[in-house]
Amino acid sequence: MDGKTMLAYVIDKERSGAVKEVAVPEPGDHDVLIKVMAAGLCGTDAHIYQGEYYSEFPLVPGHEFAGIVAQTGKAVKRFTEGQRVVADPNIFCEKCHFCKQNVQNFCQDFQAVGVTRDGAFAEYVVVPEGCVFEIGAMSFTTGALVEPLSCVVYGQLRARPQLGDNVLIYGAGPIGLLHLQLAKRNGASFAAVVDVKAERLELAQKLGADRVLLSGSGLDDELRQEFPLGFHLVIDTSGVPKVVENAVAHVKNAGSLLIFGVCPPDAKINVSPYEIYKRDLKIIGSFALKKTFQPTINLIENQLIDVAVIVGEQIKLSQLPEQMEKFVAGKTAMKTVVTF
Ligand SMILES: [Zn+2]
Ligand SMILES: [Zn+2]
Numbered sequence: 001m002d003g004k005t006m007l008a009y010v011i012d013k014e015r016s017g018a019v020k021e022v023a024v025p026e027p028g029d030h031d032v033l034i035k036v037m038a039a040g041l042c043g044t045d046a047h048i049y050q051g052e053y054y055s056e057f058p059l060v061p062g063h064e065f066a067g068i069v070a071q072t073g074k075a076v077k078r079f080t081e082g083q084r085v086v087a088d089p090n091i092f093c094e095k096c097h098f099c100k101q102n103v104q105n106f107c108q109d110f111q112a113v114g115v116t117r118d119g120a121f122a123e124y125v126v127v128p129e130g131c132v133f134e135i136g137a138m139s140f141t142t143g144a145l146v147e148p149l150s151c152v153v154y155g156q157l158r159a160r161p162q163l164g165d166n167v168l169i170y171g172a173g174p175i176g177l178l179h180l181q182l183a184k185r186n187g188a189s190f191a192a193v194v195d196v197k198a199e200r201l202e203l204a205q206k207l208g209a210d211r212v213l214l215s216g217s218g219l220d221d222e223l224r225q226e227f228p229l230g231f232h233l234v235i236d237t238s239g240v241p242k243v244v245e246n247a248v249a250h251v252k253n254a255g256s257l258l259i260f261g262v263c264p265p266d267a268k269i270n271v272s273p274y275e276i277y278k279r280d281l282k283i284i285g286s287f288a289l290k291k292t293f294q295p296t297i298n299l300i301e302n303q304l305i306d307v308a309v310i311v312g313e314q315i316k317l318s319q320l321p322e323q324m325e326k327f328v329a330g331k332t333a334m335k336t337v338v339t340f
Contacts, residue, residue, distance in 0.1 A: 008122030009320045012058045014051035017321050022060075025118060025126040032079050032132050033071040034087065037140035039120040040064035041320075041336040042148065043239075043262065046328045048115065055115055062121035062338075063089035063114030066135060066143025076129045084135050086143045087127040088150070088293045089113035105154075105290040112288075121320060121338060133293050135301075141314065141337050142300060145307040147289075148335075150296040152178040152260075155286035156186055159258035161233045163187035168223075168230075168250055170215075171237035171261065172200035174310035174335045177207055179235050179260070181305045184208045192231070194219065207309065223250050230255065237261045245269040248281070256282040310335050 004024045011017040027033040039062045047053040048061050055061075069083040079085070091111040092104035099107050113119050113127055135143045152175060161167050167188040169176050172195035183191055192211040193204040201212035213222060230252035236244050239261030248271055251257050276283065299305045312334030315323055319338075326332050 006123035007317060008060045008118070009062070009317060010058050010060055011049055014057075015049060017049060017324055019318055019321065022122070024124050027071055027073045027076075027126050029073040029075040030129050031073045031126050032069055032076060032085075032087075032129055034065075034067040034085060034120075034125050034127060034132075035070040035340075036062075036065050036067040036120045036123060036125055037340050038066050038144040039338045039340075040144040040148065041323065041327060041332075041338065044115065045324070047262075049324055050328060053115070059114075060118040060120075060122050060125075061114045062119035062125070063112060064144050064147040065120035065125065066138075066140040066146070067120075067125075067340075069132075070124060073129070078129060079132055084138070084140070084143070085132050086135050086146045086293070086297070087113065087125075087133070088131045088289070089115070089119070089127075089147060090288060090290075091128055091131060103290065105288045121317065123317075123340060133297055135297060138297075138301060141311060141339065142307055144337055145310065145335070146293060146296050146300065148175065148310075149178050149182075149300065149305060149307055150289045150292040151175075151286075152182055153292040153296050153299070154289040155179070155235075155258055155260050156182050157292065158286050159233060159235070159256045159282075159284045161186045161188040164189045165232035166190040166227070166252075167192070167232065168227075168234045168247075169193045169209075169237065170235065170243050170247060171195060172197070172204040172209075172212075173237065175260065176200075176235075176237040177204060177310055178305065178307070179237060180204055180209055181207055182299075183233070183235075185299075185304055188233070192223075192227070203309065207306065220246055220249065229253075232256070233258065235260055239263050241267040241269050245271065248275065248283075251279075251281055254280040256284055258284050258286060260286050311337055313337075314339050316340075
């Protein structure tokens with residue numbers, strides 16, 4: 001690919017992104033060059049675009065993607081041109097303190113495709129061989145959703161519902177709907193879902209929600225009345241600090257609260273430490289993912305989780321600058337996928 005150019009969506013400064021002609025990246029000896037076929041737009045991309053993340057510009061974002069192997073580095077043994085693949089965007093050094101203790105998501109030399117190095121909103125992307133997974137006949141659009149589901153799988157490995165548990169999920173957006181399906185697969189006997197949008201709740205019902213509640217001023221009373229003992233597991237996917245604060249009251253004694261949605265870094269909530277002590281509560285975080293790509297591919301390949309349902313619009317790369325503006329303004333429905 002020496003000297004060849006490609007189209008890429010480049011963010012060159014805060015709130016400024018455009019599709020440009022740039023050089024096709026060169027794979028190093030241990031890298032794979034992937035021809036991108038589909039790439040999903042994620043909340044992280046919006047944070048990067050708005051300069052609210054640790055990314056440095058210029059940057060090609062895009063960390064949820066699928067494509068075809070276009071070229072392999074000299075030392076690559078497991079992949080050949082033409083294979084259909086996805087890639088875990090998280091690159092771990094496997095040498096540092098945290099990697100050696102199997103908490104690679106806190107790698108001290110952490111790199112992420114589309115976050116700290118150029119990503120997949122481009123015709124081609126380079127990733128280390130160790131991050132690449134075969135997807136067989138899975139569609140590329142579905143393949144682009146392996147990453148978000150992998151994060152959800154990681155979250156529920158950390159806060160796993162036990163057989164027969166009841167679960168409350170805040171948010172019926174793409175991530176909330178994945179949590180809902182996975183919680184049912186994990187053995188939850190009952191799942192309630194809360195959202196501000198009625199049409200999203202309808203979708204939640206189709207995907208197995210046993211009870212849906214429209215969020216509003218009376219929500220906490222409604223939950224208290226209907227579920228006075230609360231829920232074994234409460235999952236927040238809203239990232240709204242007030243929602244997380246109110247969620248604590250609906251965790252059953254000895255239950256868990258999984259904080260999955262991304263709250264603003266400087267936000268604070270009011271929680272009574274006495275309540276956490278007295279009621280045996282667990283408050284659990286979940287950052288990115290760690291080695292959950294393969295189980296996630298297995299879940300999708302065997303149709304145990306419907307990921308296609310979270311796709312909103314499919315657009316072309318040329319439409320991405322405009323779509324990004326719509327996305328940060330909250331004017332897109334469900335997940336946008338760029339197809340090539
Ligand atoms: Zn993402
Ligand atoms: Zn490391």
